[in-house]
Amino acid sequence: MKILAVDASTEACSAAVYVNGEIVERLTLTPRKHIELLMPMTKEVMEAAEIELNELHGLAFSVGPGSFAGLRIACGFVQGLGAGLNIPIVPVSTLAALAYPVLEEHPDAMVMPMLDAKMNEVYWAIYALDQDGELMIIEKDQVNSLEEVYAHLADKQYNVLAVGDGWGLEPESLTQLNGTLIEDRHYPRAGDIALLAKKDLEKGLGLYADQVAPVYLRHNIAMTIEEQKAFREEKAKGAEA
Template identity: 40%
Template sequence: MTRFKNAVKILALDTTSGACSVALMSDGQLIERFVQAERDHTRRLLPMVDEVLAEAGIKLADLDALAVSRGPGSFTGLRIAISSVQGLAYACDLPVIPVSSLAALALGARRAHPEWGQSPVVAMLDARMQQVYWGVYSSESPCDSLIPEAVQNPEEVLLSLEQSDISTPLYAAGPGLHYEAFAAAPLVSVDQGSLIHARDIVQLAAPLWEQGKTVTAEALEPVYLRNEVTWKKRQKIRSQ
């Protein structure tokens, strides 16, 4: 159990990547359940919710808010977590805090690698079809990418980094780094095995809660990025 200063009660869920996790921040304490599993997220998730609530000795209705990774990530994984959070939010009329899955990945990698210091972290998830979801996150503003989150092929990612004014040295984390092209990237160190943890989602959610950045269960929407790219291309074709 980890202790934080914040006294807000937030429950966070994630099934975005190859893991399933639930974390509860309650009166400054953090409780997490994490299991690395490619399947069975639907079966595992709600029992894990029950476990962390029972350990903290509170009920769902005692929470201030729910938090969830809004994406980008696996279509199926995002739908599982978001639909579960919507159901829980409807049950007790709770607000929801959407958190970037890439920002949570970067924060977790920074937590696991204190030697990376305050340098920017490039977070990458495999988007399949020779593409990655990616963003770059600083320690000063960990919720927002220094450049817009995107879905691109590795060569486009490298070009974007080269043309950006992001300070170096750069570190990187996430399963999207398996593509061979990233071997030539200007990265000091990488952690390809880094996964998203709900504990990092809940830590990012706390300041967003204080800023009033919540949505209703009905308004909660996943961020796929790839769908957005396709939509923009269709709009461009129609305007020609």
């Protein structure tokens, strides 16, 4: 299987190609320059992987939460490619993409990705792996002030591995939330988005260009991640019928 994935949801911008078990990826920190770099980075990884666009089986992108502008850029980018190539697209949660590689290394852990959402708020969730090694939602993707996060989790006594730049906003957050910081995991990566998308593409859960939209969380103007997944599952069932 060959998948192109992109991410522009945070200050980092990345593109990656998954080709039969191997990942070719490029990532750079470029605040407000995603629109300029996404196409060149895509061309670079495609050339490095030695494949053409017409060989791709699917596309994937970080659907949100994240920067409003960045989410729109990535969504529009894959919509254009997906429509032209007539191949499926998998929207992947930004927070799930942050959590997944840590869970691969620590399969018995719970991982709490947290990103700076500005306006004194954070995007956050908690993920784990189920007995089949599939990503499992413990706390769904949401946006809150840190005080609201503390209150929400006060009685739950989770011990979590902490990833994302949101953990740097308040020094006491690690103590308040029983977190152990993973130092080198501040931003999502397109390679991890591709790996998560592969699972859905294999199940026939891809969407087409006119069916994907960013998930902002802060404004209820698009389908939530859970709604998009349910939509994809219904689509897959219809294809089997």
